Amino acid sequence: MSTATYALLRMTDPDRWRVAALAWRRWAALAGALGAEFGPVAARLRAAWSGAGASAATAALVGFRRRLALFRVLCWRADQALSEFASALARARDMLSRARGRADRCGLVIDDRGTVHGASPELPGVAAELSAALSLAATADTDATARLGSLIDAGSAEHRAPGPRPDCTAGAAEVRRWWDGLSPDQRNWLLATEPATLASTAGIPAADRDVANRLILDDQRAGGADEVRARIEDDTVLRPYLIGLNVSGDGRAVIALGDPDRARHVLTHVPGMTSDLESFGSELTRAERVAVRAHEVAPGEAVSAVLWLDYDAPDFVHEAWSDRQAREGAEGLRRFQESLRVTHDGPPADQTVLGHSYGSLVVGTAAAGSFAADRVVFVGSPGVGVDSASQLSVPAWSTTSRSDAIQYAAVSPGSLVPDVALAGRVPLIGPAIAFGLPEDDLWFGRNPSDPAFGARVFPSQADAGHLGYWDPGRPALDALARITAAQEPVIRP
Structure with missing residues (x-):
């Protein structure tokens, strides 16, 4: 394992590694773009020329395009390694900043070698935070060095995969x-030459499916x-991994931010009605x-x-x-x-699956049977x-803002009939009485935010509406993040 020093980590700028990845x-x-230029050339060559020379020239062009595809595979490998390294360094620096802030508040001094001096009950905790930050940086450095080193001699020859392959039922x-x-080398060559057979195959790691x-x-x-x-292609803090894509119909996509196979915590976000490729950016x-x-x-x-x-989300209310x-x-x-x-590499990740709006019905239906998750939200x-x-087969959390129209509109048929009757029976104020309060008996079952449902309910801001749960700096987002990190949400009175 490499040695990460306090002084070096203080000076490190993770953005430099993100720029290198980009x-x-x-x-x-x-x-x-270069490979795309040669595709039509090969087609025109086959149409206008025949014989042994034509066959040799066509084979050379096909081989060149394959080499370009392999080069792209290796470029993305380097991009992935550098992106994950930058992310880890950023987190290590955050831990370092916390330790330094804690030391300042307690009157402790951290010298250039990372040794903590002073007299305070907080000294062991500060020293532990520093050690954890340096350990994270060192592990990330070792991993990135190994991943980048493996690319040095890669792609020197064609590598056919030996033996039988799994069939479509595997x-x-x-x-x-x-x-x-x-x-x-065999994996890289298969990705370069047969990407369509691997792109959507369950069991292939996320980084490989991304390529x-x-x-x-x-x-x-x-x-x-x-x-x-x-x-x-955005220069984002967390690198996007394209795990699945289908552009037919409304389209489907599975995109991870950060490599889920290397993460300690993985959140799967399942969106609701009207979600498609044209509008998926807001969900991401x-x-x-x-x-x-x-x-x-x-x-x-x-x-x-x-x-x-990766499901056909409803487009219309009906x-x-x-x-x-x-x-x-x-x-x-x-x-x-x-x-x-x-x-997933190493010990199993802690997995949270979040469903929003109609997506919560997808998640609830999935979690009613055997489900590989640690919790649902x-x-x-x-x-x-x-x-x-x-x-449900896993623990559940739930939240619904007081201003979310879903609890007023998606009422069960059993609740709707008496509400309509009450609205018509009481002049003027009947509709307000009937429809002015949220319902706990909803279209697809009891409101999971009703304490009687039995989920752990966490509060969200009253003005969140139906889409504001992810507004930065607000209680709902903080709670969702802490649940994802397997922490208790901060419940404020």
């Missing part, structure tokens, strides 16, 4: 065993694909805010946030009255969560398909 990402984009665990049995999906994204021309392309921003805040409250542990938009799309989505969500367990829910937290 440079490799741009090299990959440049190579992609589970995630079987696929992972096969993938782990390949050499790094495969970025390669096939070049061939997608739908408007939603343009939105995805722009978002994953919400997931990102939770991860960033979670890093602030728990900088010693890496957090990854995954936007899981579709949202049915649980059909939630039931179909729940099956896919169960498989995805299980895949996260299979591909329901936000602004119209009901989650069950009437009690005891019917």
